[in-house]
Amino acid sequence: MKHATNAAFRRNTRICEVTMSLKVCLAGATGWAGSELARGIAANSDLDLVAAVSRRHAGQPLGTALGDAAITTPVFASAAEALAARCDVFVEYTHPDTARANILAALEHGAHVVVGTSGLSDEDYARIDAVARERGRGVLACGNFALTAVLLIKFSEMAAKILPQWEIIDYAYAGKPDAPSGTVRELATRMGKVRQPRLEVPLEQTKGLRETRGGTLAGSQVHAVRLPGFVLGAETIFGLPDQTLSIRHNAGGSAKPYVDGALLAIRKVSTLTGLHRGLDAVLEL
Template identity: 60%
Template sequence: MSNRIRVAVGGVTGWAGGELARGVAHADDMTLVAGLSRGAAGQTLAELTAHKGTPGVAVASIDELAEGAFDVYVEYTRPDVAKRNILQALAKGAHVVVGTSGLSDEDYAEIDAAAHQAGRGVLACGNFAITVVLLQKFAEMAARHLEHWEIIDYAKAGKVDVPSGTVRELAYRLGQVREAAQVVPVDQVKGPKETRGATLSGSQVHAVRLPGYQLGVEVIFGADGQRLHLKHEAGDGSKPYVSGALLAIRKVHTVTGLVRGLDKVMEGL
C-alpha cells in the first residue's frame, strides 16, 4: 500500500456509508478515491463529503472502478448486491471491509475462498460500535460457562433483512463456542414452531421490527435461579460506527481470507 490508504466506499450516500465517507475524506492517512451510489452517480465526492480536497465522482457500480485503483473497498450497500460487490473488489485486487448486513454463513464461506485465492483480507463486522465489540466478547465468555441462551434482534420497522448483521455475527461466534442447549427442542414443541424463533448457528434468534427502534441486540443467558442479560442499544446517529470502521480499514491488510469481528484486529481484546 502507499502511505495513504486509497479507499472506495459502497453506499457513499447511505446512513452509515455517508458518514464513513466523510470520515475517510478527513482522515490524515486515507484518501477517498471512489464511492458507489446509483442515485448520486456523477456527483463529485467533494460535494458529497463536504471535503474540498476529495477527488473524483460517485459511480453507479463497482464495475466502473478500475483494477488496482483502490486499496480497500468498504461494503455498505444492500444485501442483494453486497456479495457481488465484495467478490468484484477482491478480483480487482483490493482488501474488503464489510458493514452490510444480510449475508449468510454460506455467502461468507464463498467470500473466504475468494479472498484466499486473491491473497487479500476481508474483515466482516456486523457492527463497528465499541459497545457491540465488547458485548460479543462478553457473550463468548458467558457461553463457555452457561449452556442456555437466546438472542433478540431489535431494529426499526423498515429494516427488511433479518436478522441484522450484528446478530448474525453474534450467533456465528457463539456457535464457535458451542450450540445453545434446549430443554425442549424446537421440533418437539406443541404449537406454532415459529414462535420459538429461528435457529441460527445453534442459537434461537428472535427478530423484533418496530417503530422506535434503531438497532439493538440482546443475548439472554439462563441458569437455575439466575439470568444474565447482555444488551446493546444504538441511538439515531451513525457517528459511533465511524471510528471502528476506520480502524478496520487500517487493519484489514494484516489478515488473509475472511475474519469476522472487529475485535480480531484490536489489540488487548
C-alpha cells in the same frame, strides 16, 4: 548547512507521510452508513478517499452529494470504473445483489476489502475467500461495525463457554422487515459454535403456543421485537439458578456508531490474508 539538511529532512518526512496514507475506494458512499463513513475517512489524514461509487451521483464530486465542498473525491457509477483509480482498500457498502461482484473485482485489482454489506451467502464468502487467498489479500466482513455490538458478540461467546443456558432478544424499529437482524444472526451463529444451549423443556413439549418460545437459530432461541422507540439492538440473557447475566447493545438513529469500527477495519485489513468474519478479528481482545 545544518539548517538546510534539517529542512530537507522535514520535507522528505512530509512526503513520506503523504505516500504512506491508505488509498480508499468507498462503494455506497452516499448511503445512510456510507455517507457518514465518507466523512470519517475524509477527516483522517492517514486515509485518502480516492474514489467513491454511487450511481445516482456519478460524475460529480462526492462533497456535492454530502453537502461538504471540502470532499472533492470523484464519484463513479460502478465499482469497475472506480477501481481504475488504484486503491489499497476497497469498502463495500452497497447491496447484496452487487456486493459479490464488487468484492471480487476489487481483489482482482489487488485491493484489500472491508465488507459492510449484509446478505451474502456462505457460498459467496467461500468464493471470496478462495480469491483473496489466491491474491494474497485480506477481506474483513463485519455484520456490524459498532464497537459495542462487536463486544456484545465477543463477551457472549466468552460467557457461553461457562454458562450453558441463554436466549437472545433482537430489538429493532417497527418497520424493519427482516428478522432476525444481521447482527443477531452473527451472534447466534458464533455462540452456536461454542456450544448448543440447554433447554429444560424441549420445544416439542411446550404447552400452549409453541411460537411464543421464539425461533431457533444455530441452536439459540431468538425473540424479535419490532416496535416504535427502538432502532437497533441485541441482548443475550444467560441464566443459572438464582442468577442471570444480561449483555446488551443498543444503537441510536444515526450512523455514527459504525464509523470508528469501519475506520479500524480499513486500517487493519491489510494485516489479514483470506476472509475473516467479525471486527474482533483485528481487535486485541
